[in-house]
Amino acid sequence: MIKRYIACFLFSFALLSSCNVTKNVPERDYLYTGGKVKIDNKDVKKKQRKALEADLTSLLRPKPNSSILGLRPKLWIYNITKDAKSGPRKWIKKWGEPPVLFSSVKVDYNRDLVVNRLENQGFFRAMSTSDTTIRGKKAFLTYHASTGPQYMISSVKFMTDSSDLGKAVSATASRSMLKTGDSYNLDVIKSERERIDTRLKEQGFYYFSPENLLIEVDSTSGTQHKVDLYMTVKGATAEKAKDIYTINNIYIYPNFRPVDTLKGRAPNAVKYKDFYVIDRKNTFKPQVFERTMFFHKGDVYNRTDHNLSLSRLSSLGTFKFVKNRFDEPDTGKAMLDSYYYLSPYPKKSIRAEITGRTNSANFTGSEFTLSWRNRNAFRGAELLTISAYIGTDVQFSGNNSGNNIFRYGAEASLNIPRFISPFKINSTSAFIPRTRITLGYDFLDRQNSYTLRSFRTSFGYIWKESIEKEHQLTVLGVNYVQPSKVSDQYKALADSIRSYKLAIDKQFTFGPIYNFNYTNTQKSYKTNTWYFNGNFDLSGNLLGIIQGAEMGNRKKLFGAQYSQYVRTELDFRYYRKLGTVSQWANRVILGYGHAYGNSRSLPYVKQFFIGGTNSLRAFRARTLGPGTYRDVRLDDDDDNYIAADQSGDIKLEFNTEYRPKLFSIVRGALFVDAGNVWLLREDIDEDNPQSTEGRRFGAKFTKDFMKELAVGAGAGVRIDASILVLRLDLAFPLRKPWLPEGERWVIDDIDFGSKSWRKDNLVFNLAIGYPF
Incomplete structure (x- = not known):
């Protein structure tokens, strides 16, 4: 009806x-x-x-x-x-x-x-x-x-004289876009003129423009439906367009005011090497601009150095506006004075943030963060940030007060816009390299379970090779986690299940971390785009070798036993545009950690977890795996059970998602997720290797790992307002790896009309941002 x-x-x-x-x-x-x-x-x-x-x-x-x-x-x-x-x-x-x-x-x-x-x-x-x-x-x-016949290019000839400009134009002929045998196309001709102009701008022809080039077309050569093209410089080209310009004086105004724009005026200018800095308040050290400017007095003008200088000044993060102009000085020579007008942000600022979130483990929480920033802490465009936060996560299902989390912490970080190292490192990219120093403290109270205090500090570098490639090298990262106030209930769990004991072990890690990120997803015009993030983490390796650390002979540093491991994680993503408004997104995550010498297993904070709003959405966070292991308490109706934190040394995850645009700012989603985590070694009690109590059987990684993958699917809605994406997903399992082999696929059990099935299988996720 x-x-x-x-x-x-x-x-x-x-x-x-x-x-x-x-x-x-x-x-x-x-x-x-x-x-x-x-x-x-x-x-x-x-x-x-x-x-x-x-x-x-x-x-x-x-x-x-x-x-x-x-x-x-x-x-x-x-x-x-x-x-x-x-x-x-x-x-x-x-x-x-x-x-x-x-x-x-x-x-x-x-x-x-x-x-x-x-x-x-x-x-x-x-x-x-x-x-x-x-x-x-x-x-x-x-x-x-x-249409009539289409005319083809018979020949391309560069007809120029022996002047500097003529030679420069002729030198570009080998890479011409105009090819013999191609069809005549005016758009290609226009692009060819722009290509030549771009090349000449790299050789000092500042006043030259594409309009100074003339491409004559001759269709009377006698060859049917063929044309000859002749590239020439227009006779009416201005003399200054034929000259090669060099850089004369360079004036930098770090606190730009309109009154300072008078041509040729540089009151109170301080000369530093090749630059004149007009900074009445002495706000910035002149060395800051030495690291940003690619032009020097006497250099031949080129557009690359021009753009690089502007990009580096902008990437300092200190200036709101960066403007530039060139003027000809009254020298009678082909020279340019360069002026840079910089309008700084307010030096100091305070920022407050309140966030709210919920996740698939039924936690709902909020966090308040207060940050103080100084954009020019030591007159070198350094960014000093001091922040503090306080937050809580509450689990509302049943009487789960034992799982509620309260946390607070503080961090101080200093970003210095240059490499600080014992030897000189030159950077020629458009982005300023940075040295980053951090110091932080965090406190976590998992009510009725345990509390953790952690201290962390690091020293390292961040630099961008290009808009697509970024490197981060933490030369030394130190993290110390001290547990306290462990409840009797949690101690009982930790005594019977080794995975719970890992969460309350003392953790001391130190060593280098390298991270490489590549993405071209900012190129929205491309049909296919990619994202890759690779992370390589080491701890205690050199010291462990020097001290001869091993399982039966564990060593300490400053009285604390440290972790020794190698850990890597690779995140590959592929995006494909479908039409003009829809997208197909894919992700593969590979993680591997190997503890040795001074450690039998990775420290808890370095282990791999799976499930949750940004992972396998059909499974609650940290409840899946390792391998075919399943904590039977998760299927118990006792809401007072302390939530699991299942983790592993190896991780494999696949995600694929179709994102159609429904209307306005609303997008849909259909997705499938698969993956699991595993242990590298058998899960045994080091003090009593023969004991089977609390062992997680089926957790070790084997050649049959593909048979142990969990699979889930679902649908969702995204409210994409550009500055904020609100995501709602509803997912359910298709494959449960903890079931007996041959019974793991549960597609036949799907019954949306059954209340009990919905309670046991449907997982709702509310989150901010796309999952990948």
Whole structure:
């Protein structure tokens, strides 16, 4: 019955729309329903003909009223609300669209556009006619184009003199975009002029422009349908466009004021090497600009150094606006004075943030962070940040107060815009390299379970090779975790299950960490984009070798036993655009950690976890694995059970997600996730290797690991407002690795109508941002 009503409504709407669209079309005029271009020349290959027709049709003006499935809802809205003065109809009126009338179409103009575009693509004998099709009060135009033969390039010659400019233009010929045998194309010719101009800008021709180049076309060489191209410099080119310019004086205004812009004026300028710094308040050390400027006095002007200097000044993060201009000094020579006007951000600022979140482990929480920033702490554009936070996560399902988390902490970080090292390191990218020093303290109280205090510090470097590639090297990262106030309930769990004991072990790690990130996802025009993040983490390796650390002979540093391991994690992502609004996203994560010498297992904070809002969404965070192991307490109805923290030394995860755009800022999602974590060694008690109590059988990584993957699927909605993405996902398991082999696929058990199935299997995730 409902389907019948819907069908009747759609039919009625279609009927009303089709009858109503010409309501406001004047007498002796018609509703313009569009036009198309048809290539009549059969000598043009089918593929080229279709491309040409689509390109030429896109030129036609005006565009007809927008339509959906042959209906014109915006025109229909206009017609029923045209005379509305107030009420709901007036509000709806803004969505309407007046009729596009046939009388507004300039047919001759469109024919000329078609012919001109064909000529630009080498069809020099093109012609165009038009036919009008009238049906009732509607009119449609068909433009017939006769292309004639397409002219091809017979030869390309650079006809220049022996001047500096002539030689420079001729030197670009080997990489010309104009190739013998290609079809004539005006767009390629324009691109060729811009290419030559770009090359000349690297050689000091500051005032040269593409308009100074002339490409003459000769079709009278005697060869049928062929043209010869001659590249020359226009005779009317200004003399200054022929000169090679060098850099004269460089003026930098770090506290720019409009009064300082007088040409040739540099009051209170301080000369530092090749620069004049006009900084009345002595806000910045001149050395800051030595590291950002690529120009030096006497250098030949080139656009690369020009852009690099501006980019590095902007990437300092200290200046809100960066402007530049070049002027010719009164020397009578081809020289340029360079002026840089820099408007700094406020030096000090305070920022407060309140965040809220929920996750698949039923935790709902919030966090308050207060940060103080100094953008020029020691007059070298250093960024000093001191922040403190306090937060809580509460588990509302049942009586789970034992799982509630309270935490607070503080961190001080100093970012210095240069490499601090015993030897000189030069950076030639557009981004300023940074040295980063951090010091932090964190306190975590898992109520009725345990508390953890952690101290951390690090020294390292961050530098971008390009907009796509970034490196982070922590030369030394130190992390010390001290547990305290462990409850009797948790001690009992830790005594029986080794994985719980790991969370309350003292953890002392120190060593280097290297991270490499590559992404071209910022290139939204690309169909295929990629993301890669690789992390390599070492701890205690050199010291462990020196001290001879081993399982039976563990060593200490400053009275504390330290961890010794090698750990790496690789994150690959692939994105493919589907049409103009939809996307297919994929991710693979590989993680591996190997503890040895002074450690039998990775410290808890370095182990791998799986499940949750950004991982396998059909499984609650940290409840999956390792391997085929399943903590039976997770299936118990006792809500007082302390939540599991299952982890592993090896991680494998796959994710794929289809993201269609539904309407406005709303996107949908259909996804499948798969993965698991495993232990590198058998899970045994070091003090009592023969004991089986608390062992996690099936947790070790074996050659049958593919049979132990968990699989989940689901659907979701994303509210993508650009600055904020709100994500809602509903997922359910397809494969449960802890079940007996042969029974792990649970697709046949899916029953959305069953309340008990929904309770045991449906997982709701609310999060901010995309999962990957």
